[in-house]
Amino acid sequence: MPQSPATPLPSPKERRRLREAKSLSHADLAAKIGVTSETVRAWEAGRTTPRGRKRETYAKLLTASASVSANASVSANANPKERAATPTFEKAVTVTVPETERVPTPPTPPAHTHPLRTKPTHGTTRSTSRPQPAAKRAAKPPTPSPMPLPTPNGHIRPLPVRVTRPQAARPADQTPAQAFDALCALCAPGLVRQTYLLTGRRGLAHESVERAFQLAWQRWPEVAVDRDPAGWVRAAAYEYAMSPWHRFRPSQRHPDAPPAEPADRAFLDVLLSLPPAQRRTLMLYDGIGLDLPETAAETEASTPAAANRLLHARETIAGRLPDLADPEALHRRLAEVGKAEKLRLPKADRVRTGSEYRARFWTRAAIAFTALIIGATALTLKNAPTHYEPPQAPGRAISGVPPRMGPGPLTYEDTTLREKLRAHLPNGQERLTPQAR
Incomplete structure (x- = not known):
């Protein structure tokens, strides 16, 4: 019997955005669906996917959230009389405007290209090549500004806006190997620098990036259709590089040689003294240039939590290195330190070969282990008793x-009788022949 098609769901990042647009927490959404808040976090992180009735309920809640955003966009374009009759919301609703309908902004001075940048942000680039009429621009809703960060003194400090370019579409005539090689050549240099700044170890940085690309090649049908393949590989490299189990490896017991420059050495020491969560948030926001919601989604934290981590990391760095109190100076410093080190880059052909070798090895190991279990089970069944044998009593x-007791010593009478028998009974045949008397 054919099964009915599953209810379509948006991407994990879009699920998070729709939930925040409706002003729902993980606990509120989990209570409506009938699951735990950790399950909702896993759905938004892309680790798991709902099924059955929970999938339908989740899709309806997200669709309702999307309809609220669309109604807010329509109410913004209505005339004053209609806007007066439409109820207003207390919280602003974030509206995602398609790329073809973006409002052109005044030209900004060109920013330098960050060498750590590997993931362009989708949906935040504003087109400046197509001028539009003034009436059409006036009818469109205003673009929401980035979320400001509260400082410990109570003042509001806006975050710098990172304007990036969207990724170029992959040519249709490319083979999977060619597309993977292009992705590796584009993202590997920046990822190696980022993982080095996160761990302070050159060998671990190369190993993490190589392992992430091997995993991407094993799951290439999934990675190829992902909306952000570079982000998929980056998340895998970060997870492997910052795993706490590396401390038990013999090769990781001794630290690597520090950078040659004293300033780079001092900055790397301060960066490595931060907690892993703050270090990763700082790298994603100030090093790569992701916006705050995307940083929070990739670190599996809420947006306020990611903002607090970013503020604490900046305060720690500014307290020990006052020259880096400015976020732009910190942004440049991350680029300079990562670019100054000579790091080994993984080669695409070796990554694909190693990935296929690892896949074959673990497949054969799984087959051998399964055969061993089957053989041990068969041997046990063959040698097992077929009837009940009661245990012997102790x-x-x-x-x-x-x-x-053994024989004791002979008495006097026994000794006399033995001597008499030995003396009167001769040895030989006469002893056995009876004689008449």
Whole structure:
């Protein structure tokens, strides 16, 4: 019997945005669906996917959230009389405007290209090549500004806006190997620098990036259709590089040689003294240039939590290195330190070969382990008893039985009789022949 098609769901990042647009927490959404808040976090992170009735309920809640955003966009374009009759919302609703309908902004001075940048942000680039009429621009809703960060003194400090370019579409005539090689050549240099700044180890940085690309090649049908393949690989490299289990490896017990420049050495020491969560948030926001919601989604934290981590990391760095109190100076410093080190880059052909070798090895190991379990089970079934054998009772001591003794010494009478027999009975045949008397 054919199954009905599953209810379509938006991407994990879009699920998070729709939930925040409706002003729902993880606990509120989990209570409406009937699951735990950790399950909702896993759905938004892309680790798991809902099924059955929970999938339909989740899709309806997200669709309702999207319709609220669309109604807010329509109400913004209505005339004053219609806007007066439409109820207003207390919280602003974020509206995602398609790329073909973006409002052109005044030209900004060109920013330098960040060498750590590997993931362009989708949906935040504003087109400046197509001028539009003034009436059409006036009818469109205003673009929401980035979320400001509260400082410990109570002042509001806006975050710098990172304007990036969207990724170029992959040519249709490319083979999977060619597309993977292009992705590796584009993202590997920046990822190696980022993982080095996160861990302070050159060998671990190369190993993490190589392992991430091997995993991407194993799951290439999934990565190829992902809306952000570079982000997929980056998340895998970060997870492997910052795993706490590396501290138990013999090769990681001794630190690497520090950078040659004293300033780079001091900055790397301060950066490595931060907690792993703050270090990763700082790298994603100030090093790569992601916006705050995307940083929070990739670190699996809420947007306020990611903002607090970013503020604490900046305060720690500014307290020990006052020259880096400015976010732009910190942005440039991350680029300079990562670019100054000579790091090994993974080669695409070796990554694909290693990925296929690892896949074959673990497949054969799984087959051998399964065969071993089947053989042990068959041997056990063959040698197992087929009927019940009662256990033997344990031994116990019995009283009243005299102890066993050997022959004792001969008495005088026994000795006399033995001598008489030896003297009167000769040896030989005469002893056996009866004689008449």
